[in-house]
Amino acid sequence: MSTGTERRPGRPRSPAADEAILDATVDLLAEQGFLGLSVEAVAARAGVAKTTIYRRWPTKDDLLTDAVACMKGPHSEPPGESVRDDLIFMLSRVRDAWFKGRFGRLMARLAADGLERPELYRQGRERFVAPRRAAMRRVIERGIAEGGIRRDVDPEWIISLLVSPIISAALTHQDALSRRQIEFGVDTVLAGLRPGR
């Protein structure tokens, strides 16, 4: 029975190399995209020989899927104030994630290359947007419980309504939404979803 940490004879593999390779892969994936990324470039940026990469991942695809799988993005819970404020808070974070830093570029890349490699995009989506959507769903459901939101609508669909302007803007190379625009979107949707009549 293998323990997973069984000692193999010979020189152990460098964990630093592992990390450097995965990091360089994510960087280049965000910058160049799937087709534009080359193993040679990864090796160069990671300061590593190409053989060191191929010893760990048999093919370029395996490296990519693994890089996406090992990636981590920051995630913070909403402060838990009013539903409106929480939504604005979370949507601002979503906007920052898509427009600042490398995660937005990466997700845009994955979405783009998702036409070719759907699994890769699904993976990134599962990893990044799924937990944020779950947190958002809790806020929506709190709004429903508190009576501010109609209870006959699918929370997922409300989330899409709120989030899609940001994603759509990011994916179609528009400017980032301003705080006023986010507030306006939230207010409009919430006003449209108020119970009664």
Next chain:
Amino acid sequence: MSTGTERRPGRPRSPAADEAILDATVDLLAEQGFLGLSVEAVAARAGVAKTTIYRRWPTKDDLLTDAVACMKGPHSEPPGESVRDDLIFMLSRVRDAWFKGRFGRLMARLAADGLERPELYRQGRERFVAPRRAAMRRVIERGIAEGGIRRDVDPEWIISLLVSPIISAALTHQDALSRRQIEFGVDTVLAGLRPGR
């Protein structure tokens, strides 16, 4: 002074070849994307020699920009009934454009490759989404004039609010929106934008 139709000596260029090349280019661009497209593949699909292509366009980039520029998409005006029905009509067309036929795939490709060639995406956007947004803007402004929509909001932003769920779904490989979802989105936004209070 050149008339533009000046007769050149020798065998004239085949217009059929022109059309076949541009058509094949658009097809392959939609299927393979910018980096995946090869001049050789275009020649093969168009049933044309590679030299015939390079005689017309000096480089691959010129061919692509020209192909996008020459492309035409169907566009139909709304029937002009109620603002709600017109919006639902137009959004259904937008959905069809993004999810059926090759135009959606093409725009998704342009958006994806827009990370690399912003001009190419801007061009496609100017050609396809600009006229539809303009038509939509007229409907919104009719709604404002009729008093069903608050007049203190930017129509462009309302359009984004309405359209982005569709675009976002298309660009993130979700299923196409159902008619009920479109209706619900329109109703929610319109309800949130009603004047008063």
Next chain:
DNA sequence: GCGTTGCGCTACGGTCGCGTATCGAAACGC
């Protein structure tokens, strides 16, 4: 027919990138 140009075909030089191979040196357990 003649000159000119377009067309299809084949071939070529050049670049890039994947994945493999080899080789000397280094890092481990024993």
Next chain:
DNA sequence: GCGTTTCGATACGCGACCGTAGCGCAACGC
């Protein structure tokens, strides 16, 4: 020190692709 494995460096075979060149032949005006 020894065997084993990893590491960096270099080179290689192979294929894909860009853009060019040459060669017959076809299509046009004169």
